[in-house]
Amino acid sequence: MKKWWQKEVIYQIYPKSFYDSNGDGIGDVKGITEKLDYLSDLGVTMLWLCPIYRSPMDDNGYDISDYYQLNPEFGTMEDLDELIEKAKKKNIKIILDLVINHTSDEHPWFQDAINNPNSPYKDYYIFKEGKDGEEPTNWRSIFGGSVWEKVKDTNEYYLHVFSKKQPDLNWENEKVRNDLYDMVNYWLDKGLAGFRVDAITFIKKDQSYESIPSDGVDGLAKVTKCARNQKGIEKFLTELKEKTFSKYDCVTVGEAPGVPYDQLEDFIGEKGYFSMIFDFSYADLDVESGSEWFKRRNWTIKELRDRIFKSQLEMQKVGWGAIFSENHDQPRSISKYIKEEDRNYYSTTMLAALFFFLRGTPFIYQGQEIGMTNFERTSIDDFNDLSSIDQYYRSLEEGFSKEEALHIVNLRSRDNGRTPFHWDDTKNAGFSLGTPWIKLNENYTEINLKAEENKKDSVLEFYKKIIQIRQNGKYSDCLIYGDILPLDIDIDDIIAYQRCYENQNIVCVFNFSNKSQSISLPIKSTDIVLNNYDTISITEQEINLKPFQLVLIATEKV
Structure with a gap:
């Protein structure tokens, strides 16, 4: 659809x-x-x-x-x-x-969470007690260093997968x-x-919050292993869609x-x-x-x-x-x-x-x-x-x-x-x-x-030209909705594929080389949809490409 x-x-x-x-x-x-x-x-x-x-x-x-x-x-x-x-x-x-x-660590939720002992927002974020004066786990932030930042004058740490000024929200909290x-x-x-x-x-973290083997000179381990695409994330993403996106044609x-x-x-x-x-x-x-x-x-x-x-x-x-x-x-x-x-x-x-x-x-x-x-x-x-x-x-x-x-x-x-x-x-x-x-x-x-x-x-x-061709051109439907079929070209510096939709077929060929190259490809048409040179040399069995030439050709399915 x-x-x-x-x-x-x-x-x-x-x-x-x-x-x-x-x-x-x-x-x-x-x-x-x-x-x-x-x-x-x-x-x-x-x-x-x-x-x-x-x-x-x-x-x-x-x-x-x-x-x-x-x-x-x-x-x-x-x-x-x-x-x-x-x-x-x-x-x-x-x-x-x-x-x-x-959020930011300057968001009112977080500020209340760290400054108010009875804050209702404490559970909006992820706080853990330190272990023997050290961070709760050895997870490394995406932006470097530990994912844990100590809360001043306490033995508590908050989790930030990214910057220490970006405390992670606790999605386990409804x-x-x-x-x-x-x-x-x-x-x-x-x-x-x-x-x-x-x-x-x-948004979903490994709820065991355990350290894992280090993978770097800093003794820390990638947080992506413990806090990215974790089992159980499907519950949160399904709920997000049902309570927001699905209500709108967005x-x-x-x-x-x-x-x-x-x-x-x-x-x-x-x-x-x-x-x-x-x-x-x-x-x-x-x-x-x-x-x-x-x-x-x-x-x-x-x-x-x-x-x-x-x-x-x-x-x-x-x-x-x-x-x-x-x-x-x-x-x-x-x-x-x-x-x-x-x-x-x-x-x-x-x-x-x-x-x-x-x-x-x-x-x-x-x-x-x-x-x-x-x-x-x-x-x-x-x-x-x-x-x-x-x-x-x-x-x-x-x-x-x-x-x-x-x-x-x-x-x-x-x-x-x-x-x-x-x-x-x-x-x-x-x-x-x-x-x-x-x-x-x-x-x-x-x-x-x-x-x-x-x-x-x-x-x-x-x-401007390629946008016009895709949006309003003769082969617009093919270039928007058409399936993609890779073409098996035996030259490593060429990428070629077809876009196919109903009775339309566009062969798309791209020369990544600074040299002219020829490929064997049966072409039954010379309807050139796009070309970044003024000319293109095509026979029924071969396309001759100049350096970095691209060509889109409307033809029968190859």
Whole structure:
């Protein structure tokens, strides 16, 4: 059965870095409203805003101190109401981040819990007694160090899977769950189209709270083994859906790391907890499986192809996926997937189309549509991201030099995707009249929106084209709803697949090489749907591809 959200093209906004309307160096809600014409012209149909709730901003808004108010730096509730209303007039929907694994330590619930001996909110969080003056367990936080933080003047510790300023909520407590459900329904009643649901597989913890064997030089063990996708989480996720999402015709996108493919049916599909989820199997191709970011690994295009196809086929069996190559937690895709010497219009557009035409709802991260790249920081002091700073010092502990550690963090820092959007080549890239909250990427004078608008061979115009082809083109139904069938190509640097729907079939071929290559493929048509070069050489049995060429061909099923 077709769902309305399958046809959406979602544009992710990191509000702090999108556009600053008042000159304080921080992007805001009014800034997004001012750029609605641009977003509408781009062709996107939905905006996902990273957290704008009231927050101390220890983790850039993912530490919420009030679920019902906006953080003043982003504006007012009236500003958000205006954005929702004006976006709706342009047929653009709005979804927000839903952060319900943890709150800020400055949330009134937590403050009452640690300051009031008889607090009704004590059981809203997870407190444990220390053992012989030590932490309750040896679990390591995602952001480094112990998951336990001592409560001042007591022998009690509270659990935080992420930052120590992000205490985890106790989902075993029905009262906290119901308070969260009330909040979710409040926002849906306000007119949101749905949510991207943050870190949702962490809400269930191993209730034994026992230490496990260490896996690092710090004597600690990965918290993901004890507090991610644990048995019993299905009760919480089913209840969440029944008491909130199922009451509305909304879209829900789960950030659900740790979900094995044989459990996908529980998470997506007709009876799934969410409309779709992100699969990080190919996004994290460049790091060792299950390890920290600094543990780099070499990878091949064949591996990327195999992981994409595995993900696509498993998702297709049971439901729908969220397709992405960048987000606020990932480096820029062109910097991750394409060697520096090969980065140009052709490789960037080839990469864009590869992901965009997979089966699922495509996500575009701000700046991706103009080809923004990673930065190169020269000092750890230039980083804002908590995780990047932790990775730097973890790298030093593992024996890397300062130069090596800095290089590693530059490659994978979450700050890469959080630098201000490049609107033009003027001071601060046109992002703000004030001093930006974070350093810009210095290549904004070459890579910026103004330089690409209405330019035939620009990444921006290419994105407009592929959105138009998917949404309103001759083969729209096939490219949205069609099944995906991998094509077995014996050249490791080529990825090829078919999209098939009723009597339509589109063959999609992507050359990841900086050399021309030919593949044997029977093609019964020369109806070219998309090509990032002016020409393409095709015979009935062969496609000849130029360096980083992509082509979509409407033909009979191969």
